[in-house]
Amino acid sequence: MIFPLEAVHRVNVLVVGDVMLDRYWFGEVERISPEAPVPVVRVARREDRLGGAANVARNIVAMGARATLLGIVGADEAGEQIQALSSEAGVVARLVTDSALHTTLKMRVLGRQQQLLRIDFEQTPVKASLARIEAELSALVAKHDMLVLSDYAKGALGQVEALIRIARHAGVPVLVDPKGHMYKRYFGATMMTPNRAEMREAIGHWQTEEELASRAQALRTELELEALLVTRSEQGMTLFTQNGREHIDAQAHEVFDVSGAGDTVLAALAVTRAAGLDWGDAVKWANRAGGIVVGKLGTSVVTAGELT
Template sequence: MSTFPKEAVSKARVLVVGDVMLDRYWFGEVERISPEAPVPVVHVAKREDRLGGAANVARNVVSLGAKVTLAGVVGQDEAGAKVRELLTQAGVQTHLVADPHHPTTLKMRVLGRQQQLLRIDFEEKPDTTLIDRMRDEISPLLDQHDVVVLSDYAKGALAKVEDLIEMARAKNLPVLVDPKGSHYGRYRGATLVTPNRSEMQQAVGQWQSEDDLQSRAQKLRDQLSLEALLVTRSEQGMTLFTGHGRDHVDAQAHEVFDVSGAGDTVLATLAVMRACGMDWPQAMRWANRAGGIVVGKLGTSIVTQEELA
């Protein structure tokens, strides 16, 4: 693999659009079972907030040394204020649409002895007015960026994803999509779509062999008019499907500690490397290396330029 393109990365400009979330962690010790119900009692000793969803993608772009702008929807609430604070600290430029009636998506996790015991989700889908406002914010930003990333966590920010793809492609910008659900027709016209193994199965069904997977993947790529389709396959590595055929790279993780947010890191790395002018096979290899690093960390996390280089 080539040397990390530090200078080119510093000039890369990535626009990330999608579901902005706050990941909240409560860490503690478990020493007894509750007398009220057969559940562990966690004595919370540490609290930590991290950026999640599209915000974590943006944070990863910055940590690699590129420039990034994040567009999405948040509430005018405590979680939304925390998201803005963390984004500012990370050096992310923001164009967030805020609404007092829309709560910021929040995932709260309770951990005891590094094991996740409980996750509580607070979320509501934004209404059409908010999505239209976000689209209006994005339109003038397109000319200022090299690549557009759409981070779909099915929280509603990308309910009109077709419009965003059309807007970006009209400017000849590559569009990378991290998909959700089984209705992939929404992503038609994107440049690259990056389903994980289970998401790919939702989209094309269970494959019986590598040849069967290739046939199904290429059919899906043709149906959606994609330049490339990248299937991330956990311990089986990553497989790229393009008009030139199939390319595969084995997983590089030495120890898998937590896969939370690994897809965000992979997506961010792909976007940065594509913005630098790399082809998809090269970009995939850098993304695979980044994914192998981040799964060795606890919770939604980032990979730094130094770690990757």
């Protein structure tokens, strides 16, 4: 199977959702603090990376397509950094600034390549910011081949039902990475990509593959989805369409860090499907991309060169 790079170069994807900044402080641990029984990390290097929906957009560009990013940030340093990193990555960022909130920031402290601590800053955006997202999407969606909705439950997709309706009216397919169990919010999307835990939240625990298939197909029909992909970590991925069930085993790779792996899978699905591949082949490329990215430290990307 050859990666359709020439067709991917023509793909233009609109990514909407919860953008965040992943901040890493790398250091060495050589002693325990005299103030409390905790390690002292002497920070030697700092690095900021795009996270959430911004990481999806960055992966899309790394794979050779074009991406426009629509999300909400605060009027702060982290928001400015997301804008700067997006431009540096080749992502067209159309960020809505909400002065009432702090940009979603995940700060990780690592010692000897092991994560010791994570500190999260996050707030819910105001309704006025959501209205601006809806207006921007209405103006942009018809100029794109695919809409990707990246939901991390931070509030940027509080009106997701309206966004899906707008895209459907424009004839643009919608890929959703969902959050929580209220999947009726995503009614009318083209494809949804819950992970194993999220699927259990939505349909309950299953005992057999037949039981999973029955419940998954019922959910797909209820939500009028064209496809439903359940990502299952070391068990691979299972695709459900009107043609039935197709399972793809996970590729054998050493798992170093799963941060952002779902973003990479979503990006690969978007670019390959928009490039003309059927769902089965698109999932195979997404599986390959996910297998590569879990071997990297932190929120990372997979390039077209690595896929080929």
